[in-house]
Amino acid sequence: MDILKFKNFSWTYEGFNTPIIKKINLTIKKGEFVGMIGRVGAGRSSLCSSILGLIPHFYPGKFEGNIIVDGVDVETSSLSKLSTIVGLVFQSPTNQLSGAGTTVEEELAFGLENLGIQRHEIIKRVEEMVKLIGLEKFSSRNPFELSGGQQQKVAIASVLIMEPKILVMDEPTAQLDPLGTKLVFDLIKKLASKGITILLNTQNVDQLAEFADRIIIMDKGEIAADGDARSILTDITLLKKYGIEPSQLTTLSYKMKEKKLWNKPLCLTMKDAEEMVCEVMKR
Amino acid sequence: MTPIIKVNNLMFSYPNGVVALRNINLEINKGEIVAIIGHNGSGKTTLVKTFNGLLKPTSGEVLINGVSTKNENTAKLSKIVGYVFQNPDDQIFNNSVYNEVAFGPGNLNLKKEEINKRVLNALEIVGLEKDKKMHTLDLSLNKKKLVTIASIIAMNPEVIILDEPSSGQDHEGTVKIEALIKELQKNHTVIIISHDMNLVSKVASRVIVMWDSNLIFDGDKRTAFMNSDLLKKTDVSPPIITQLAQKIKGFRKDILTADEFIDEIIKLKK
Numbered sequence: 001m002d003i004l005k006f007k008n009f010s011w012t013y014e015g016f017n018t019p020i021i022k023k024i025n026l027t028i029k030k031g032e033f034v035g036m037i038g039r040v041g042a043g044r045s046s047l048c049s050s051i052l053g054l055i056p057h058f059y060p061g062k063f064e065g066n067i068i069v070d071g072v073d074v075e076t077s078s079l080s081k082l083s084t085i086v087g088l089v090f091q092s093p094t095n096q097l098s099g100a101g102t103t104v105e106e107e108l109a110f111g112l113e114n115l116g117i118q119r120h121e122i123i124k125r126v127e128e129m130v131k132l133i134g135l136e137k138f139s140s141r142n143p144f145e146l147s148g149g150q151q152q153k154v155a156i157a158s159v160l161i162m163e164p165k166i167l168v169m170d171e172p173t174a175q176l177d178p179l180g181t182k183l184v185f186d187l188i189k190k191l192a193s194k195g196i197t198i199l200l201n202t203q204n205v206d207q208l209a210e211f212a213d214r215i216i217i218m219d220k221g222e223i224a225a226d227g228d229a230r231s232i233l234t235d236i237t238l239l240k241k242y243g244i245e246p247s248q249l250t251t252l253s254y255k256m257k258e259k260k261l262w263n264k265p266l267c268l269t270m271k272d273a274e275e276m277v278c279e280v281m282k283r
Numbered sequence: 284m285t286p287i288i289k290v291n292n293l294m295f296s297y298p299n300g301v302v303a304l305r306n307i308n309l310e311i312n313k314g315e316i317v318a319i320i321g322h323n324g325s326g327k328t329t330l331v332k333t334f335n336g337l338l339k340p341t342s343g344e345v346l347i348n349g350v351s352t353k354n355e356n357t358a359k360l361s362k363i364v365g366y367v368f369q370n371p372d373d374q375i376f377n378n379s380v381y382n383e384v385a386f387g388p389g390n391l392n393l394k395k396e397e398i399n400k401r402v403l404n405a406l407e408i409v410g411l412e413k414d415k416k417m418h419t420l421d422l423s424l425n426k427k428k429l430v431t432i433a434s435i436i437a438m439n440p441e442v443i444i445l446d447e448p449s450s451g452q453d454h455e456g457t458v459k460i461e462a463l464i465k466e467l468q469k470n471h472t473v474i475i476i477s478h479d480m481n482l483v484s485k486v487a488s489r490v491i492v493m494w495d496s497n498l499i500f501d502g503d504k505r506t507a508f509m510n511s512d513l514l515k516k517t518d519v520s521p522p523i524i525t526q527l528a529q530k531i532k533g534f535r536k537d538i539l540t541a542d543e544f545i546d547e548i549i550k551l552k553k
Contacts, residue, residue, distance in 0.1 A: 040424050040453040148323050174451060177323040177478050179518035203453060206523055245454040248481075248524040252541040259545060273527050280548060281531075 003166055003197050004028040004051065008065035011046060011055055020046050022221040023065065028166075028199065033192050035212030035229065036201045039243045042218040044201045048170040050074065051199070053082040070165050084115070087164030089156050091171045093148065096155035103140045104130065104154055111162050125161055133157045133187055149180020153187055166197040173202070205247045209233055209268045217242050234266040249273040256280070285349045286310040287441060287472050288334055288364075292343035295329060303329040305496045307343070313441070316464065316473045318483040318504070321493035321517055327476050330493065331444050334474075336360040348441075362391070365440035369447040369476075371427035380406070380422070380430055381415040387438040405436040409463060425456035432463065443467055444474045449482045461485050484508070484522050484539045492517055505537035 006026040012019040021043045028034055036044050049055045056063040057079045067074040070085045090096050101107035105126050112122045130139045133153045138146060143154045152172060159167065169188075173181040185207065192198065192211050202208060208215060208229065215232040217225040219242050225232055232238065236254055239246050246254075249267045253276055256262035261280055267273045288311040295304040304326050311317055319327045332338040333345045336357040345352045347363055368374040377383035384405055388398045406412050409429040414422070419430065428448065435443055448464070449457045457479075464486045467473050477483055483490065483504060490507045492500035500513050507513060508521035509529075520526065528538040533551060538544050 038453075040451070040456060177518070178520060179322055181478075182518055243453055243455045245457075248522060248541060249527065252524060252527075252544055255541050255545055256548075261545070261548065270523070270527060270530075274530060277527070277531050277548070281551065283552075 001030045002027050003030045003070055004199075005068040006065070007068070009050070009067055010062075010064040011050060012062040014060040014062075016061075019062075019064075020221055021050070024221075024223055026216070026223060026226070028197065030165075030197055031195045033198045033211055033213045034200070035208035035215045036199060036218060037203065037205070037208065037215065037244055038218035038224070043221040044218050045170050047218070048088060048168050048199070048201055051166070051168050052086045052088040053077060053079050054088075083111075083164075084162065085165050087159035087162060087167045089152075089159055089167070089169040089172050091174045093151035093155040094144075096158065097143050097151065098158070099144070102142055104135055104143050104146075105139050107143050107154060108158055108161050111158060115162075129157045129161045132160075132190065134183075147180065148176050149183040152176060152180060152184050156184065156187060160191070166199065167191065168199045168201075170201045171203070172200075173204075173207075205233060205239075205245065206249075209247055209249075217244065230268055234268050236266070284312070286346075287313050287348060289346040289349070290333075290343070291346070293330075293333065293340050293345060294342045295333060295338060296341050303496055304333070307498050309491065309498065309501055311442075311472060311474070313472055314468065315489060316468050316475070316487050317489045317491060318487035319474065319476045319491045319493060320478070320480075320483065320519060325493040325517075326496045327493050328446065331366065331446070331474060331476065334360075334442070334444065335364040335366055337366075361440070362438060363440055364442045364444065365435035365438050366444045367431050367435050367446060367448070369450060371424070371431045374431045374434070375419050375427060378418055378420075379415070380411060380417050380419060383419055383430055384415075384434045384437050387434055391438070401437045401439065402433075405433040408436055408466060409433045410459070424451050425453065425459070428452060428456065428460070429463075436467070440471070442472045442474065444476070446476045447478065448475055449477065449479045457482065480508075480519060481522050484525075492519075505539070508539070509536045 006024045009021060009024045010019045011021040038044055046055060050067055051069060053074050056075060063075055072085060074082065097107060098110050100110045108126045108129055109122050112125060130136055135150065135153060138150060143151055173184050188211060212229045215229050216223055224242055225238055234250050236246050253262055253267040262276060267276050290307050290309045293304055293307040296302045321327050329338060333340060336352045336355055339353060347360060352360060375383055377386055381402060384402045385398055388401045406415055409432055411429055411433060414426065448460045452460060464473055487504055490504045491498060492513060494517055500507055508525050522539060524541060524544055525538055528534045528544060529536050535547055538547060
C-alpha cells in the first residue's frame with residue numbers, strides 16, 4: 001500500500017525566483033524504511049517539512065503538484081489533521097518539546113490531551129512509551145534538565161505517542177554527542193523492527209547502511225537516484241557524483257578490488273567486511 | 284621554548300557553585316593540532332574559553348605565551364587566541380562577506396591598506412575570494428562556516444580554536460574544512476573540539492579527552508582509539524575501519540585508513 005505519494009511536486013519559497021524542490025515524483029510504501037541523503041541545500045529538509053504540511057501551511061511560497069499522505073491531500077488539508085498521520089522529528093529537541101509539561105510524562109501526554117483522548121488511555125500510552133524509549137528513571141524529571149540525547153528521545157517519543165502512520169526524521173542526531181546519537185539510534189533500531197514507515201534524512205552513510213531498505217539521493221531539488229540501499233550505497237561513482245562519502249568499509253572493499261585482493265561485490269555493513277577479510281585471510 | 288598555552292592545576296566553577304573543570308594540567312606547543320573530545324557538558328568548551336580569557340580560573344592558572352590570563356582582558360587575548368563558534372549564525376552579523384571578515388582587524392588600529400590586505404588574504408586561504416561581495420544571508424551553510432574561519436584568520440592569532448568545525452557540513456564541506464585545518468597549521472596552532480572521529484583521525488595527532496570536568500586522557504590519537512575503557516567511558520566510537528581492524532584476530536588495533544588496512548592484510552599474508 002502506498003502511504004506517501006508526491007506527484008510533480010514543486011515548491012518555491014516566497015521571495016525566491018527558483019524552486020527549491022523541482023517536480024518530484026516519489027512513492028513510499030507502508031512499512032518501508034527510506035533513507036534520504038545529499039548535499040547541503042539539496043532540498044531534503046524542505047521535502048521533510050512538506051510531508052507534515054509545514055509547507056505550505058506554515059511557510060509561505062508557491063506549491064505546485066500534489067502530495068498525498070495516507071489518502072489525504074497535503075495542500076488542501078490542515079496541519080492538525082496531518083499531525084495525526086505524520087510525525088516529524090527536527091534536528092534540535094529544543095525546537096520540538098512543547099514546554100507545556102514540567103515532566104517527561106506530562107510532555108508525552110500533551111499531544112494526546114489535545115486530541116481529547118480518555119485519561120486511562122493516555123496513562124497507558126505514556127507508560128508504554130516511557131518504557132519503549134528506556135526513560136523509566138527519568139519519567140518525572142523536567143525534560144529540559146535531561147541530556148541532549150535523552151531530550152531527543154523524549155522529542156521522538158512525543159511524536160510517536162500520537163501513533164503517526166509515517167515517521168519523518170530530519171537529521172535527528174546532527175546536534176548530538178556520541179552518547180546521544182547512540183541512544184537515538186538504539187530507539188530507531190527498535191522502531192524499524194516494529195515495521196513503522198520511516199523516512200530518515202541524514203548525512204551518515206554508516207547509519208543508513210545499517211537500517212534503510214531504500215535510499216533516495218537528492219540533488220538540486222530533484223531526486224537524483226532512488227533504489228535499494230545496498231545497490232545505491234555501494235555505487236561509489238554515483239555517491240561521488242552527488243558529493244556523498246561512501247562508508248569506509250565500502251571504500252576498503254573497492255580498494256581491495258583494485259589491488260586484486262577481492263573480486264566479489266563491494267561491502268556495505270560490518271558483517272560484510274568481516275566476512276570479506278576472513279575469506280581473504282584464509283586464501 | 285615556552286609553550287603557547289600552559290595550564291596549571293586549573294579549577295573552574297560557575298557562580299552557582301557547579302564545578303566545570305577540576306585540576307587540569309596541560310601544555311600546548313606552537314604548531315600542534317590538538318583535538319579535544321568528550322560528552323556534551325564534559326567541560327570542553329569551558330576549557331577553551333579559559334584560553335582566550337572569556338573565563339578566568341577559579342584557582343590555578345592559564346598562561347598564554349608565559350603570561351597569566353588573570354590580569355589580561357579578552358580583547359588583548361583574542362589577538363593571540365581566536366575562537367570560531369560552532370554555529371556560524373552565532374558569529375556572523377555583518378551584511379557582506381568582506382565586511383564580516385574586515386570587522387575584527389578593523390578593531391586592531393590597523394591602516395586601511397593593511398586591513399584590506401588581511402581580508403583578501405583570509406578569503407583566499409578559505410577559498411571565498413569570489414564571494415567577497417555576497418550577502419552573508421545568501422551563503423550556504425558550508426560557506427558561512429568558511430566566512431567565520433576567515434574572520435578569525437584575518438585577526439592573525441597564534442592559536443585558532445574551531446568548535447565542531449564539521450557539524451552541519453556535508454561531505455564536500457567537511458573535505459574542505461580538513462584541507463583548511465592542515466593549511467592553517469602551517470602558520471598557527473590549531474585546537475579543534477569535535478565529536479566527528481573521522482575528522483579527528485584525519486587532522487589531529489594529539490587527542491585530549493574530557494570527562495565529567497576532568498581531563499582523563501592526553502596523548503596520541505592511535506593510543507586513544509585503542510583504549511577500550513576510555514572509549515566506553517566517553518561513548519566515542521573510533522572510525523568504522525578501526526572498529527573492523529579491532530574485530531579481526533591478529534590485526535593491528537590502531538588502523539585508521541583503508542590503505543593502512545590493506546597494508547596489514549598484505550603483511551600478514553606473507
